[in-house]
Amino acid sequence: MKCALVIGGSGMLTDVSILLAETGYLVYVVGRSTEKMNNLLKKSNDNKNLIPVFIDYSNEQSLNKKIDEIIQENNTIHLIVAWVHSYAEHAIQSIINGIPSTSESSRFVHVLGSRSNLDKIKTELTIPNHCFYSQVKLGYMMQDDEKRWLTHEEICNGIIKTINNKKNVHVVGMLS
Ligand SMILES: NC(=O)c1ccc[n+]([C@@H]2O[C@H](COP(=O)([O-])OP(=O)(O)OC[C@H]3O[C@@H](n4cnc5c(N)ncnc54)[C@H](OP(=O)(O)O)[C@@H]3O)[C@@H](O)[C@H]2O)c1
Incomplete structure (x- = not known):
């Protein structure tokens, strides 16, 4: 069975x-x-296939411990979707570092807010060859001549599209 980790997956x-x-x-x-x-x-x-993981992702030690446990149970993590607030600055690299080098590469979908600098974020990460890294940037929608935030449905559809299309960068909605 393939294994996925969704960070911030209960919001x-x-x-x-x-x-x-x-x-x-x-x-x-x-x-x-x-x-x-x-x-x-x-x-x-x-x-039955949803397993809650109650940790604070800003606590590197508990994050690393949990990732090690998941990998011991499943040999690898095939797909990671991560929505991590910027105060937990080391969390993304810690997760990437935990992905083992196996014959199958792992997919990492990094979900980012509309003000994020995608190139800078990617450049600052060290991404091994066995990790296929994509970014999803969340923009906004126009409705009745007004800007509005994306709905959860729009956000989730955009992320699923990225997972299926294997794009490096996907923008959901519009950017100013
Ligand atoms: N461009 C856009 O349209 C856009 C972009 C971003 C956000 N938004 C909107 O803003 C709303 C609020 O955003 P939000 O960032 O609070 O998103 P959220 O997805 O509603 O909540 C954050 C998720 O991350 C988890 N989480 C947060 N901090 C954590 C930590 N330190 N350790 C472990 N898990 C943690 C939360 O669970 P726990 O609280 O249980 O830890 C939850 O599952 C969203 O619901 C969305 O509608 C819109």
Whole structure:
């Protein structure tokens, strides 16, 4: 069974976590609040493939320990979707460093806010050859001549599209 890790998967990425679980992944979902995690489990029709992981991703030690455990149980992590707030500056590199070099490469989908500098972020990361790294930038939508934020559905659809299309960079919505 393929294994996925969705960091921040109990918030706006809830539907990404559920869809991956429904399409055959064993999905480890990182978050801190039991309430959000319970809502995610309730929303899924079949939650046996959703595994809550209650850690604070800004705590490098517990993040690394958890990633090691997941890899021991599954040999690798096939897909990582990460929505990580910028205060946890080392989390993304720590996760990438934990991906083992196996015959199959791992997919890393990095979800970023509209003000992020994608090139700078990618340049500052060290990405090994066995990791296929993509960025999803969240923009905005125009509605009745007004800018609005993306809905969770629009965000999740954009992320699923990126996973399926294997694009390096995907922008959801518009950028100013
Ligand atoms: N361009 C756009 O349209 C755009 C871009 C970004 C955000 N937004 C909107 O803004 C809203 C709020 O954004 P948000 O960033 O709070 O997103 P969110 O996805 O609703 O919540 C963040 C997710 O990350 C988890 N998380 C946060 N800090 C964590 C930590 N230190 N350790 C482990 N897990 C952690 C949260 O779970 P726990 O709280 O349980 O830890 C939750 O699963 C979103 O719902 C979205 O609608 C829109």
